Amino acid sequence: MPATKKTSKGVQAITESAKALFWKHGIRRVTVEEICKEAGVSKMTFYRNFSNKNEIAQHVLTKVVEHSTSRYEKIMNQDIAFPAKIVELVILEREESKGISQEFLKDIYQNEDSSLQSLIEQYQEEGRERIMRDMKKAQEKGWIRKDLKLSFLLYTLNDLDKKARDEELLAMYEKPEDLIMELTNFFFYGILP
Amino acid sequence: MPATKKTSKGVQAITESAKALFWKHGIRRVTVEEICKEAGVSKMTFYRNFSNKNEIAQHVLTKVVEHSTSRYEKIMNQDIAFPAKIVELVILEREESKGISQEFLKDIYQNEDSSLQSLIEQYQEEGRERIMRDMKKAQEKGWIRKDLKLSFLLYTLNDLDKKARDEELLAMYEKPEDLIMELTNFFFYGILP
């Protein structure tokens, strides 16, 4: 076998330092040489594995999405009550959103090469489909009300994630988890006792 | 009168956006055009006021130092007890250190042009002299022990500032101010009751 594609030490080092740099400064401001120096790898090793900066950016993005998708699947496949899954999902979203960098996203959408843009849109679409499917299943299994419009559910779930990161709300609770629990309870049972 | 040097709207806008960009990304990664665009100012206006990127960086650095020096003087000239001044000083140091950017400092020390480096060293020296003078005065006025070596005092004061930013310590107190109070009390009175 010729090469263990994309799993060699070099590629991993490149990916890690690229992510670190992209996360801090976006894509535009970071040079290939910088990534290499940070990774302790020669420029040639970079170009043997990636054809340009855009490609490593794609790779980084893919890795991040794969990672959070895997965490998502793991949560949904657990054998626990549905509300508990939602709690974990909100926690996941909270953590992952810390990871994503504003600068990175900005550069993705400003880049003339739209490949990154369509990649991220594709991932968003896939994520939407995945969660739609799981919610539909939950509805069929009777875990949530049957007369609920799914698009409304999705919107509300998203709103939940946003509120879980709201500073004003967070200040009212000891730990973020307490807020998430409150939000999720409200989400499932409303305010009636 | 020809021009209100360095106080016109343009210069101020340039300074502000330069600071914002430098703070985030350091000097190296930021271009003059970017600063201008962010400031809503044409490139010519920039070059009429500053001869290059290094000069605006100097200007930004100077402004920042001037600001914190002015705050320092204001604290020391207050008519309050000496320990109270130290408390405020530590708070000041805490706030200003948040302001300074790691990326900015890194670029200053890596820049081949050493003018920024010597400028910051000069400011540090001036700061050291200022505080040395004030501590000597405090000693003469009998606000602190006479047999205290001033260089040791300076070292300890600096250590105080560092501890006031220590996460592990901060976690032990409700508010940062509580830690600062504790540290300052220890600084002045030791641990004896």
Next chain:
DNA sequence: ACCAATAATACAATATTCGTAACAAAATAT
């Protein structure tokens, strides 16, 4: 209406970054 300052644009001169080639060195497998 005048003046100084600014914006807009184009531009040559530099500087930086990119991507590749060629070969030596090191690592890995067989």
Next chain:
DNA sequence: ATATTTTGTTACGAATATTGTATTATTGGT
């Protein structure tokens, strides 16, 4: 051990980005 593959080093021209200036039109205040 030796063949095979991967990596490091250096140098380099091409492509791109940035700099700093010149020119002209426009603005805003007095």
